[in-house]
Amino acid sequence: MKNNDYQIMTSENAAPVKMWTQGVPVDPGARDQLLNTAKMPFIFRHMAVMPDVHLGKGSTIGSVIPTRGAIIPAAVGVDIGCGMIAVRTSLNAADLPDNLYGIRSAIEQAVPHGRTVNRSGRDKGSWNRPPEAVDRHWASLLPGFKRLTDKYPDLLKTNNYQHLGTLGTGNHFIELCLDEQNQVWVMLHSGSRGVGNAIGNLFITLAQEDMHQHIANLPDRNLAYFEEGSRHFDDYIEAVSWAQEYARRNREVMMQHVLEALAREIPKPFTAVQEAVNCHHNYVQRERHFGESVLVTRKGAVSAQKGEMGIIPGSMGAKSYIVRGLGNEESFCSCSHGAGRVMSRTAAKKHFTLEDQKRATAHVECRKDSDVIDEIPMAYKDIDAVMAAQSSLVEIVHTLRQVVCVKG
């Protein structure tokens, strides 16, 4: 492994920031934001920056924030446990119909997407009654939810059970892809939906309230933190862990329903031949690094322990990657979570037309309307450059190209 696989950014009173961004553009605003976070006294050793880095709310997307003795709830953010699941099926491209519209419709029917709940027959494919998988996974989540709501009863008012098995909006998506041997993969991107959002917002507010006397001294009020040993620290760890589990199960439920929809739509019997890769890219967990117990916050970054499988999706119409971690300790064993934006959603809508988006996604069976212009590939970094910049963090196992895409 090369020693010069990352560059180091330093500033007075800040931990070093190690950046795997060779050959990809890094927004100056993102650099400032990274250095603000690096100034927090409880950063362990250094921060690690992935090549898809870009400005986020409070802290930077595409960064790994190792902490000891404190945690910043806004660093994880509100889309707690957001991530990807992918499985390889025994199907080949030749088993798919020429026109994929029927398959897209079947997936849209099978998984509520957009602003929906999982029952009561609204538009966009809500079910009349939630399927068995929803109730089964909710039963596993319920004891933890009860413990949380005993302490924070407001969480009872969120979309919790009602959102299990639903995709959501924005850049959450479901895709059918083909690998280099034309084998069919299913992958999807989603998180902890309404209840995770509420948990994130609740604890971000609590951290700011707990620190109200000192918050003016912080470089950014979104760096408000809980100190280990405080009541809210323990409650946050419990709540964020639960939301991450909800997100993981949410993806499992949707994957099952997509596979069932394909089975109804495709005459040839098939199986999921490769065990699902199900990885968060927006989360915090305790890990051991450099011989110490560390809280690792990955905000738009994926765990890449040696041999661990991960998913790096490209933008709509671009390539996606199934990767294997190389266990690079300097990165706290991490890799990027995607291509990363070079342009905000509003800027993309201003710069590109619907015709541009239709041209860029001509090879994919997907929505082609003005509401998805902000997902145009040109609003994202070049995924090949992003992969090259992290060649010391992960190796590519499969390169996938999308053929069907369902967006929330």
Add this chain to the structure above:
DNA sequence: ATGTCC
């Protein structure tokens, strides 16, 4: 990203 009353 979510949900809604600025």
